[in-house]
Amino acid sequence: MKRYSLLFVFLATFLLKANSQNAKIEQFEKNLFEVKDLIFADTLYPRFTLQDRMSFYKVPSVSIAVIENGKIVWAKAYGYADTEKKTLANQNTIYQVASISKSLTGFSIMQLVQSNRLSLDVDIRQYLKSWQFPENDLSKGQSITLKNLLSHTAGLSTRGFMGYKSSEIIPTINQVLNGEKPANNEAVKSIFQPGTQYQYSGGGYTIIQKILLDNIDKDYNKLMQKMLLQPLQMNNSRYAVRLPKDISNYALAYDANMKPVEGKYYAYPDYAAGGLWSTATDIAKFVIAVQNSFVKGTTLLDKKYAKQMLTPVLEDYALGFGIQEKGGEKYFWHEGECYGFRSLYYGSLTEGNGVVILTNAYPENGRPFVYEVLNSIAVTYGWKDFYNPTKKKLFTVTNDNLNKYVGEYKSENPPISINITNQNGTLYLTARRPEPMYPISQHTFFIPSSPNDAIIFSSSKNDGVLDKIEIQQQGKVIIRGLKQK
Numbered sequence: 001m002k003r004y005s006l007l008f009v010f011l012a013t014f015l016l017k018a019n020s021q022n023a024k025i026e027q028f029e030k031n032l033f034e035v036k037d038l039i040f041a042d043t044l045y046p047r048f049t050l051q052d053r054m055s056f057y058k059v060p061s062v063s064i065a066v067i068e069n070g071k072i073v074w075a076k077a078y079g080y081a082d083t084e085k086k087t088l089a090n091q092n093t094i095y096q097v098a099s100i101s102k103s104l105t106g107f108s109i110m111q112l113v114q115s116n117r118l119s120l121d122v123d124i125r126q127y128l129k130s131w132q133f134p135e136n137d138l139s140k141g142q143s144i145t146l147k148n149l150l151s152h153t154a155g156l157s158t159r160g161f162m163g164y165k166s167s168e169i170i171p172t173i174n175q176v177l178n179g180e181k182p183a184n185n186e187a188v189k190s191i192f193q194p195g196t197q198y199q200y201s202g203g204g205y206t207i208i209q210k211i212l213l214d215n216i217d218k219d220y221n222k223l224m225q226k227m228l229l230q231p232l233q234m235n236n237s238r239y240a241v242r243l244p245k246d247i248s249n250y251a252l253a254y255d256a257n258m259k260p261v262e263g264k265y266y267a268y269p270d271y272a273a274g275g276l277w278s279t280a281t282d283i284a285k286f287v288i289a290v291q292n293s294f295v296k297g298t299t300l301l302d303k304k305y306a307k308q309m310l311t312p313v314l315e316d317y318a319l320g321f322g323i324q325e326k327g328g329e330k331y332f333w334h335e336g337e338c339y340g341f342r343s344l345y346y347g348s349l350t351e352g353n354g355v356v357i358l359t360n361a362y363p364e365n366g367r368p369f370v371y372e373v374l375n376s377i378a379v380t381y382g383w384k385d386f387y388n389p390t391k392k393k394l395f396t397v398t399n400d401n402l403n404k405y406v407g408e409y410k411s412e413n414p415p416i417s418i419n420i421t422n423q424n425g426t427l428y429l430t431a432r433r434p435e436p437m438y439p440i441s442q443h444t445f446f447i448p449s450s451p452n453d454a455i456i457f458s459s460s461k462n463d464g465v466l467d468k469i470e471i472q473q474q475g476k477v478i479i480r481g482l483k484q485k
Contacts, residue, residue: 021074028380032372038451040438041393050373054079057369058258059361061089061251065284066377070291070352075281081251081360083258092236094250094277095358096265097343098336099160101239101276102205104286106150106320108227109208110301110309112216113146120147120308120319124207129214131174133207139190146211148194149204150320151313155192158203161185161270163339166263170241173210176270177203198315202273209272220271231300232289234282239271250277251360253340258362266339274338280356287347287354290321290332294349310349327385335370342366346374353383390451395439399425405457409469409481418469418481429455 032048039045054062061079065072077089112118118127123143125133133139138155148154162184164170171183179187188203209220217223221239229237243250253265268275289300294310297303309319310332316323321332329348336343342363347354355377357370378386402422409418419430420437427437429447437445437455443466445455453473460468460482471479 024380025074025076028376031380032376035368035371035375035387036389038448039389039391041391050078053369053372057361058254058256058365059359059369060254060258061093061360062369062373063089063091063093063095063251063280063356063358064373064377065280065356066381067284067287067347067352067354067356068381070288072281072284072288075284077280081249082260083252083254084260089251089360090249091281092249092279094236094238094247094279095343095360096253096268096274096336096338096341097276097278097283097358098268098274098338098341099202100278100283100334100336100343100345101272101274103290103320103332103334103345104224104228104276105205105208105272106309106318107286107290107301108212108224109146109150110305110319111227114302114305117216118146118211120150121145124149124211127211127215128207131177131210131214134178134187134189136190138193142194144194146208147313147319149201149208151317152198152200152204153195153314154201154204155190155194155196155199156188156201156204156207157191158185158188158206159200160202161268161274163266163268165261165266166242168267170267170269173206173213173269176206177210198313198317202270205273206270209270212272220275224271228286228300229282232282232285234278234285237276237278237282239275240277241267241269241275243277251341251358253338254360254362255340256362256365261340265341268338274336278358280358283345283356283358284354287345287356288352291347291349291352291354327383327388329384335367337363337367339363342370344370344374348383351383353381392438392440392446392451395441397439397442401442402427404466407483409483411479411481414479416479416481418479420469 029050032050032053033045060083061081063077065075075091077091077093079089081087081089081093113120124145144154169182175183177188179185192199224239253261255261292298293301293306310321312318312323322334324331329351331346331348333346340360342361343358345356355374357373359366375387405420405427406422407420416431421428428434429437435447435449437447439445443457446453453471456470457466458468459465467483469481470477
């Protein structure tokens, strides 16, 4: 009898959790919203369904996996992997994840550093055997390391790669690095002194790929399968220029008008920078592995190396990962874009939360969409202050009073002319370009591009005539001007 009671408790708990997740999924699917940096109090902003936004942004399909307390709590695909054949996407549909590949590259390099097979601090020229780094005045005599390459501080060119149609010849990695035909990119070269600034470079990650091919394994996919994909049971993930014929469950790439691209997708030989095909569930497994490595260490990566991997070098970019702080929690993240695909993942460092979003949308269409999904998931699952726009409560100023502020104001230090105009009951400030002004008190306004700066009108002679303008940052006057007569 006791045994049946325990089974009943287990089933009841399981169903309760399932119902709770189903409610959250439904809440998310019906409550997407436009992501804004600034919102007005007492203003009702519209909510949309997921299908509404997919239609609005021309997103053929999206695959989503949500992580809570270090576990994948649900994964679901929406829309069509192939719109013409009406092939629905599902959890096992693979997508090109583009630059999300860089995070896996960073993790695998740290594994090799941990096993003393590579060093973050050795000059990469010592590792390059079948390709010579092209020296110029910026690089000569300067050390360039794997740490530089991973953090985009090597000062290198070639931000990204265009990919190749099915009818085009695929270049070798040396041809890509040298910018030689049939490669369609510029040569990878130094454009800044290494270590001096952040300069995003897919070319730098292609040099990492070359180092791995020269020193660890000549088959990149085989190497990554052994080091990362198989241990994490990322069973639907692979690096491939062309997918094998026996793989049919993949999303086609689409252009800005939701038409499939020639050859169904473009090919990318730059595996380390952006050559991974994967699913939202598989990427979520990777996110969880990163979280576990950082919190307690794993058999794949010790805590010491995970912490180093996730420590920003410059511009909030670590070794293959972007780092952001929101609501007192730090998140690691990366987005990806290639022709016909847009992707994004976020994972919290300590709280065990995260989301992976993969689409086969044209990148410019997909970018606002994936961020709407991200922030809607964050709100649904209560990620503290993740979506935290500036909130302003507006004050009502009559049109007659608005007209009192209209005019040209001149500041001597710095020398600048500010024009205030009234357009249909809204003030506009023009210094470089027109911007609407919003009142938060009778004489105090702000503009959307600098919502925390105060624009204050007053009287220079205390006679009630409003002829002075001050712009304040954190209570300090940075511009003071007088109205011209």
